[in-house]
Amino acid sequence: MTDSANRQLLSGNHAVAWGVKLARPDVAALYPITPQTPILEKITELQLQGEMDLQLLTPESEHSAMSACLSASLTGVRVFTATSSQGLLLMHEVLHYAAGARAPIVMFNVNRTPASPWGFWPDQLDSLSQRDTGWVQLYSESPQESLDTTVQAFRIAESVGLPVMISHDAFYVSHAVEPVELPSQALVDEYLPRVERPLRLDVELGQSFGAPIDQATWNRSRRELGVAMDKVFAAVVEAGAAWSALCGREYGPLEHYRSDDAQVLIVTMGSMSGTARVAVDALREAGVAAGLLKVRLFRPLPVSALREALAGVSCALVLDRNYSPGMGGILHQELKAALFGMPDAPRVHGLLAGVGGVNVPPEKIQQWVVDYREAEPATGPIWVE
Amino acid sequence: MDLIDFREEELFRSGHLACGGCVEALSLRVIVNTVGEDAVAVVPPSCGAIICGGYPNSALKIPVFHTTLEAAAASASGIKRALMAQGKPDTTVMCLAGDGGTYDIGLQALSSVAERNEDILYICFDNEGYMNTGGQKSSSTPLGASTGSTPGGKKTRKKNMVEILAAHRVPYIATASPGHLNDLAAKVEKARNIRGTKVIIVLIPCLPGWGVADNAAVKTARLAVDCGVFPLYEVENGEHYSMTQRTRTQPVGAYLAQQKRYRHMTEEDVESLQAEVDREWDRLQHIASISQ
Numbered sequence: 029m030t031d032s033a034n035r036q037l038l039s040g041n042h043a044v045a046w047g048v049k050l051a052r053p054d055v056a057a058l059y060p061i062t063p064q065t066p067i068l069e070k071i072t073e074l075q076l077q078g079e080m081d082l083q084l085l086t087p088e089s090e091h092s093a094m095s096a097c098l099s100a101s102l103t104g105v106r107v108f109t110a111t112s113s114q115g116l117l118l119m120h121e122v123l124h125y126a127a128g129a130r131a132p133i134v135m136f137n138v139n140r141t142p143a144s145p146w147g148f149w150p151d152q153l154d155s156l157s158q159r160d161t162g163w164v165q166l167y168s169e170s171p172q173e174s175l176d177t178t179v180q181a182f183r184i185a186e187s188v189g190l191p192v193m194i195s196h197d198a199f200y201v202s203h204a205v206e207p208v209e210l211p212s213q214a215l216v217d218e219y220l221p222r223v224e225r226p227l228r229l230d231v232e233l234g235q236s237f238g239a240p241i242d243q244a245t246w247n248r249s250r251r252e253l254g255v256a257m258d259k260v261f262a263a264v265v266e267a268g269a270a271w272s273a274l275c276g277r278e279y280g281p282l283e284h285y286r287s288d289d290a291q292v293l294i295v296t297m298g299s300m301s302g303t304a305r306v307a308v309d310a311l312r313e314a315g316v317a318a319g320l321l322k323v324r325l326f327r328p329l330p331v332s333a334l335r336e337a338l339a340g341v342s343c344a345l346v347l348d349r350n351y352s353p354g355m356g357g358i359l360h361q362e363l364k365a366a367l368f369g370m371p372d373a374p375r376v377h378g379l380l381a382g383v384g385g386v387n388v389p390p391e392k393i394q395q396w397v398v399d400y401r402e403a404e405p406a407t408g409p410i411w412v413e
Numbered sequence: 414m415d416l417i418d419f420r421e422e423e424l425f426r427s428g429h430l431a432c433g434g435c436v437e438a439l440s441l442r443v444i445v446n447t448v449g450e451d452a453v454a455v456v457p458p459s460c461g462a463i464i465c466g467g468y469p470n471s472a473l474k475i476p477v478f479h480t481t482l483e484a485a486a487a488s489a490s491g492i493k494r495a496l497m498a499q500g501k502p503d504t505t506v507m508c509l510a511g512d513g514g515t516y517d518i519g520l521q522a523l524s525s526v527a528e529r530n531e532d533i534l535y536i537c538f539d540n541e542g543y544m545n546t547g548g549q550k551s552s553s554t555p556l557g558a559s560t561g562s563t564p565g566g567k568k569t570r571k572k573n574m575v576e577i578l579a580a581h582r583v584p585y586i587a588t589a590s591p592g593h594l595n596d597l598a599a600k601v602e603k604a605r606n607i608r609g610t611k612v613i614i615v616l617i618p619c620l621p622g623w624g625v626a627d628n629a630a631v632k633t634a635r636l637a638v639d640c641g642v643f644p645l646y647e648v649e650n651g652e653h654y655s656m657t658q659r660t661r662t663q664p665v666g667a668y669l670a671q672q673k674r675y676r677h678m679t680e681e682d683v684e685s686l687q688a689e690v691d692r693e694w695d696r697l698q699h700i701a702s703i704s705q
Contacts, residue, residue, distance in 0.1 A: 055491065088525035091487075096491030096494070099489070100495035103495040103499065229453055231452070240462065240467040
């Protein structure tokens with residue numbers, strides 16, 4: 029679809045707000061935090077203009093915002109919220125609650141450094157440290173992808189019965205302005221049919237949620253959550269294919285760029301992917317068989333697809349814009365776990381690149397590929413700049 | 414004595430998990446039956462969460478959402494808005510919370526709901542401490558009372574939640590007692606017909622937590638009202654105070670004598686507490702007289 033009438037110059041955050049508008053949630057609860065706030069303000073503005081038929085709550089904290097989203101979602105309606113960094117961390121308790129209650133909430137998180145020290149810079153530690161809460165996690169690298177993924181997230185959440193969190197990097201994506209294609213409302217309505225949930229808070233049904241349980245029931249609830257997680261990979265593939273059929277833009281759990289005959293693969297998430305793509309092109313020009321493996325779906329980790337993507341590759345260079353003290357880059361650790369025991373696994377290097385939002389130009393990535401592609405991997409993380 | 418007069422629609426069933434003789438169960442029964450079946454309850458961790466029953470049973474016939482300790486009010490506002498989005502604005506959404514979930518950890522969310530004047534009915538079962546965790550102090554624990562975390566008696570006063578809520582100018586606040594069930598039912602009936610944030614604080618003498626005899630909870634609740642420790646009144650729109658029990662007939666000592674949590678107090682302590690209660694009572698009468 030190339031109709032220029034549907035193209036607008038939008039920041040990443042405004043693209044998210046337009047995605048939310050098109051998805052027609054019934055309830056949104058929003059609390060401001062830099063650099064998420066433009067999402068809140070655009071939604072508020074669209075609602076005031078009558079563009080959105082939305083019950084909008086503005087509670088006193090992210091904890092209450094997520095609590096209101098959770099209970100609203102359990103009545104069977106479509107729900108959205110957005111946050112960043114400290115706000116996401118304040119929600120942590122309710123993130124577990126929401127996944128346990130199998131509430132298909134969609135949340136957009138703008139990746140920002142957690143304090144202290146106090147900073148506002150792109151770093152994925154905020155969302156990565158929520159990996160065990162039972163939320164599906166997707167990462168986006170551009171305003172267009174953020175809009176498209178926001179719409180897709182509702183389809184994924186409602187098909188598997190799990191909450192979905194999408195993240196894009198502070199400023200590099202949240203405030204960067206690019207031409208974005210806006211799908212029509214009719215297209216999105218066709219893509220997101222309303223699904224009636226059999227389990228919901230409804231006076232006619234009398235069902236309750238969250239009552240005290242015994243050990244065996246809690247154990248069973250985790251197993252059922254795991255079964256739902258196992259369905260996410262296929263749901264992401266399906267959501268991407270159906271979206272592609274309607275508007276021509278295709279996204280899957282992983283993106284492969286010039287990776288078919290690659291001997292060294294750069295593995296990363298979020299805005300670093302765009303920089304890495306430029307580096308790959310330059311390396312190819314110089315005769316280095318480099319490629320990019322962009323991880324879009326982080327939870328559940330697409331283990332089989334990662335193993336398949338890295339089979340026969342001699343070197344994987346993981347670029348982590350996050351740091352788990354005492355262990356290293358989180359994607360690096362996850363990837364090593366995914367590849368463990370694979371007979372033809374590549375050498376995996378973990379580079380802490382751009383932690384705290386420091387700039388990573390393509391030339392640096394090119395240099396790291398040259399420096400590390402023949403090297404033996406270190407056991408610990410490697411700080412690079 | 415008046416007969417207890419409320420609609421019994423069997424919305425609160427036998428087999429609930431309250432301690433034998435607990436007046437929270439009695440109050441809950443009156444409240445949910447007065448509200449009726451077009452209602453959804455939100456219950457944070459509290460005695461109420463246990464009383465309502467463990468999975469797969471529920472003592473309440475209406476849907477219940479068991480939420481986090483700090484988020485009862487926020488959760489209720491989410492359900493209310495979702496029901497409004499579904500074209501069901503008349504369903505009552507009520508919180509059934511304890512004082513820990515109201516005066517302490519839940520105050521921030523409640524304050525926000527009150528400021529936004531969300532259309533919910535918030536019931537606080539105030540047993541003046543964290544009784545479900547074995548009896549520790551909350552900011553609702555009164556001066557002098559001993560608890561698991563104030564073994565020598567609490568050195569500071571009970572937080573005045575009614576005044577805090579009144580400062581938010583919510584349409585309706587009331588105090589109520591399981592010793593005055595008709596008054597409780599009347600207040601619930603009045604509140605459920607008002608749009609906006611309504612809060613009713615019900616004083617619940619806790620048998621193990623306060624050291625009250627198994628058959629003495631109603632008597633203790635009545636004494637709290639009769640001595641003026643827990644006056645029964647209403648506040649409308651944050652400004653109009655009206656007493657629903659106008660007289661005091663008992664000394665504070667008669668109320669304290671029912672409870673082990675005040676057993677360490679000297680005669681002097683009791684006198685000092687009586688003076689404190691007298692001052693507060695006079696202050697409340699003054700506010701009520703000038704706000705008419």
